[in-house]
Amino acid sequence: MAQKPSIPKGTRDFGQQEMAERNYIFDTIRSVFVTYGYRQIETPAMENLSTLLGKYGEEGDKLLFRILNSGDAFSGIDYEQFRLEGDSFNSKALSLKVSEKGLRYDLTVPFARYVVQHQNEISFPFKRFQIQPVWRADRPQKGRYREFYQCDVDVVGSDSLLNELELVQMVDRVFTLLGIRVAIKLNNRKVLTGLAEIAAVPDKVVDITVAIDKLDKIGLENVEAELREKGIPESGIAVVKEILGLEGSTLEKLSQMKGLFNGGSSSKVVSEAGLKGLEELEELFGLIDAAGVSQPVELDLSLARGLNYYTGAIFEVKALDWPIGSICGGGRYDNLTGIFGLPGLSGVGISFGADRIYDVLKGLDKFPARLGNSTRLLFAVMDADALRYALPVARQLRERGVSVEIYPEATKLKKQFDYAAKKNIPFISINGSEEIASGSVNIKNLETGSQQAFPTGDIDSILAFLG
Amino acid sequence: MAQKPSIPKGTRDFGQQEMAERNYIFDTIRSVFVTYGYRQIETPAMENLSTLLGKYGEEGDKLLFRILNSGDAFSGIDYEQFRLEGDSFNSKALSLKVSEKGLRYDLTVPFARYVVQHQNEISFPFKRFQIQPVWRADRPQKGRYREFYQCDVDVVGSDSLLNELELVQMVDRVFTLLGIRVAIKLNNRKVLTGLAEIAAVPDKVVDITVAIDKLDKIGLENVEAELREKGIPESGIAVVKEILGLEGSTLEKLSQMKGLFNGGSSSKVVSEAGLKGLEELEELFGLIDAAGVSQPVELDLSLARGLNYYTGAIFEVKALDWPIGSICGGGRYDNLTGIFGLPGLSGVGISFGADRIYDVLKGLDKFPARLGNSTRLLFAVMDADALRYALPVARQLRERGVSVEIYPEATKLKKQFDYAAKKNIPFISINGSEEIASGSVNIKNLETGSQQAFPTGDIDSILAFLG
Numbered sequence: 001m002a003q004k005p006s007i008p009k010g011t012r013d014f015g016q017q018e019m020a021e022r023n024y025i026f027d028t029i030r031s032v033f034v035t036y037g038y039r040q041i042e043t044p045a046m047e048n049l050s051t052l053l054g055k056y057g058e059e060g061d062k063l064l065f066r067i068l069n070s071g072d073a074f075s076g077i078d079y080e081q082f083r084l085e086g087d088s089f090n091s092k093a094l095s096l097k098v099s100e101k102g103l104r105y106d107l108t109v110p111f112a113r114y115v116v117q118h119q120n121e122i123s124f125p126f127k128r129f130q131i132q133p134v135w136r137a138d139r140p141q142k143g144r145y146r147e148f149y150q151c152d153v154d155v156v157g158s159d160s161l162l163n164e165l166e167l168v169q170m171v172d173r174v175f176t177l178l179g180i181r182v183a184i185k186l187n188n189r190k191v192l193t194g195l196a197e198i199a200a201v202p203d204k205v206v207d208i209t210v211a212i213d214k215l216d217k218i219g220l221e222n223v224e225a226e227l228r229e230k231g232i233p234e235s236g237i238a239v240v241k242e243i244l245g246l247e248g249s250t251l252e253k254l255s256q257m258k259g260l261f262n263g264g265s266s267s268k269v270v271s272e273a274g275l276k277g278l279e280e281l282e283e284l285f286g287l288i289d290a291a292g293v294s295q296p297v298e299l300d301l302s303l304a305r306g307l308n309y310y311t312g313a314i315f316e317v318k319a320l321d322w323p324i325g326s327i328c329g330g331g332r333y334d335n336l337t338g339i340f341g342l343p344g345l346s347g348v349g350i351s352f353g354a355d356r357i358y359d360v361l362k363g364l365d366k367f368p369a370r371l372g373n374s375t376r377l378l379f380a381v382m383d384a385d386a387l388r389y390a391l392p393v394a395r396q397l398r399e400r401g402v403s404v405e406i407y408p409e410a411t412k413l414k415k416q417f418d419y420a421a422k423k424n425i426p427f428i429s430i431n432g433s434e435e436i437a438s439g440s441v442n443i444k445n446l447e448t449g450s451q452q453a454f455p456t457g458d459i460d461s462i463l464a465f466l467g
Numbered sequence: 468m469a470q471k472p473s474i475p476k477g478t479r480d481f482g483q484q485e486m487a488e489r490n491y492i493f494d495t496i497r498s499v500f501v502t503y504g505y506r507q508i509e510t511p512a513m514e515n516l517s518t519l520l521g522k523y524g525e526e527g528d529k530l531l532f533r534i535l536n537s538g539d540a541f542s543g544i545d546y547e548q549f550r551l552e553g554d555s556f557n558s559k560a561l562s563l564k565v566s567e568k569g570l571r572y573d574l575t576v577p578f579a580r581y582v583v584q585h586q587n588e589i590s591f592p593f594k595r596f597q598i599q600p601v602w603r604a605d606r607p608q609k610g611r612y613r614e615f616y617q618c619d620v621d622v623v624g625s626d627s628l629l630n631e632l633e634l635v636q637m638v639d640r641v642f643t644l645l646g647i648r649v650a651i652k653l654n655n656r657k658v659l660t661g662l663a664e665i666a667a668v669p670d671k672v673v674d675i676t677v678a679i680d681k682l683d684k685i686g687l688e689n690v691e692a693e694l695r696e697k698g699i700p701e702s703g704i705a706v707v708k709e710i711l712g713l714e715g716s717t718l719e720k721l722s723q724m725k726g727l728f729n730g731g732s733s734s735k736v737v738s739e740a741g742l743k744g745l746e747e748l749e750e751l752f753g754l755i756d757a758a759g760v761s762q763p764v765e766l767d768l769s770l771a772r773g774l775n776y777y778t779g780a781i782f783e784v785k786a787l788d789w790p791i792g793s794i795c796g797g798g799r800y801d802n803l804t805g806i807f808g809l810p811g812l813s814g815v816g817i818s819f820g821a822d823r824i825y826d827v828l829k830g831l832d833k834f835p836a837r838l839g840n841s842t843r844l845l846f847a848v849m850d851a852d853a854l855r856y857a858l859p860v861a862r863q864l865r866e867r868g869v870s871v872e873i874y875p876e877a878t879k880l881k882k883q884f885d886y887a888a889k890k891n892i893p894f895i896s897i898n899g900s901e902e903i904a905s906g907s908v909n910i911k912n913l914e915t916g917s918q919q920a921f922p923t924g925d926i927d928s929i930l931a932f933l934g
Contacts, residue, residue: 011511160875
């Protein structure tokens, strides 16, 4: 009895239609990246555990897929040393003994490792993108996989806000090309720091941002309650409310905030960090105006992603017409490569969520009707003569880039039509002794029913008919 | 002290230039596959070990990278049960206890698993290609990696020799497009069976083919010696020599072999298998003639790759102008999916060796001078005004598909020229107050030194100048 084949939980096969759709997303993203001078790199699936451990917090360490050392991994180990009690062992310590490598968990740490390892071959500012799968031993659930692609674009070695602008432009262009309406939301970590400073609770920046992140969902009153619960004094809450209550255009809001950060709030505290953040936002919005974008770009003070590592700009992109979380996000980090011994390199980058973008395109039915790569014309075959007759014509069409199939067996025409129908092949060519005698090919458009005969040599006319 | 970063032995980082070169190879191959109606799939990096074990022989099992079960992998195990002596343990048995998944070793077994698992969604004949990395715990050495890409194209569910023809045509077209002169070598497993049969040693087919595979290297006399050593009787050796001594064109050789396989050899044995193999080769060479190919296709009786699984056609491709082994190979297998419970599906496929093709293109200096994706134009920036001035022009050029960079800092021009030189950017645009006042952009071709000014609105002329 043969085994029934399956794949590991949380992993996926991508069939031909889904691959074509996914490639459409990746090709679109890639085509935009390269026009901005970003170029692709790839890093190995396996990294040394010493590269990965401790970079994603304790929870992240647990989610790493570890690879057993090859050869005799288990010998020479004193297992008793690792026994906790009964049959229970210290898996964490024991796994380090038998495993030195792990699968990459994201593209950011391998990128930092890459930059440090290859610093002498790279010219800075270094603009790279990377599209590769990552692996996480998360509990699989709807929309959460153990293997999924990340699609990251980053530049390191430049503080210029032009980089932030170009990321916004790339996001704008990608979603415009994909036909997805989005809102591009911007914030700045320094502004969040400033807000905590003028609220006179500089160590509560996380509590404050976590609370105001919920504003849309739970309303101002509940945000206030949460702040109170976190021990923010009433005076601090009043300052937060002052900021959240600002109205007007982005530039007007920025200008009012400048006043508040400059000692104009009820706490009278001046925040240098906050003022610097506002200056950066002002410059960035000015650059966005100068460059021109197609989709709305908004200041969003409640945007608080990656608070632990972002130090400047924070980005997030939401689809306007489909209910799903963020489909793209990122920010500026000031010391990415420090952990690997190369301090002082500032970087900024964003990551596109391919699976979610896929869901939005599916949900909105926005995939192009005719994705590349699918077969355009099928030569049906009634006998060996018809097969040989089709060969040179098929060859010429293929050399002109058309996807052509010849049905491999001289079988019933119905079966061949079924094959064309199942594969959505829009044109079929059936040639018998008459066509062969006259040197012509007969092509039928299966969608419209129109049919035409062409001399075998007239490839241009055939191409025009195939559209 | 920060750790010095490195990657696991036998793995590689691919930098931007190398990625562009590798993508050129993959894109070329892919562009040919799709014109023949082959479409891409992807399978997960991890497969269940039950899918992988026993498919690659005992040696292959040892070379699988195994993944530690996540969570508490090591508890609940009675280690004493696995102790051999002293600190030595039965790693094979123990690793099965703590590991249920492995990294894919090739693309063939996952493909077979895919076909069986998805048999009800697939329409046969099923034509697929797959380009993904595989992992093997081989000892790393020059040209042998622990992670490398395979690039496989296969069709299952059709016996027709049209499939073999199309594989030959695709090989021919790929290497013609890449500018690599090759010899495409064909053989047939049934002919090798026939040879052993008429040599009256039907169980010695492997010994015979291994010996004649060395003909080019060691000469006929040494091949004879090896056959003798393997216990082939003199009468059998005489038959092998008869076959190897055949002269003339491919069709002439096939015709003479037909006589020998039909009882005309000194053994008088008739080989039905051999005759069937010759018939297939004759038909295939006839189809190749009818379709037309650009590169030489040769019968090579010494071609014996994959003798354990191929059942019909055997393919191999050698570069004519660069000393390297086979750069592409494959064959027909009659029962690929039987191991997973779906017998009776015949398939045929080939695999392109991306790393070797890369080495040939490098060695022969055949990579195109201008690979896609590299930056065409750099806007140098002397102040904030020049930067903003460049933005709308850069945006329009990018939307027309040109790769454009704006230097992110207003720094010394020398530094910006150095950046252009290091990245091989052929055009630079420097705009000062004069250009801004007159609404023009000044572009210099760094290779020829020619320089021209364009109105900012005249994107078409700028595109023409950038070439």
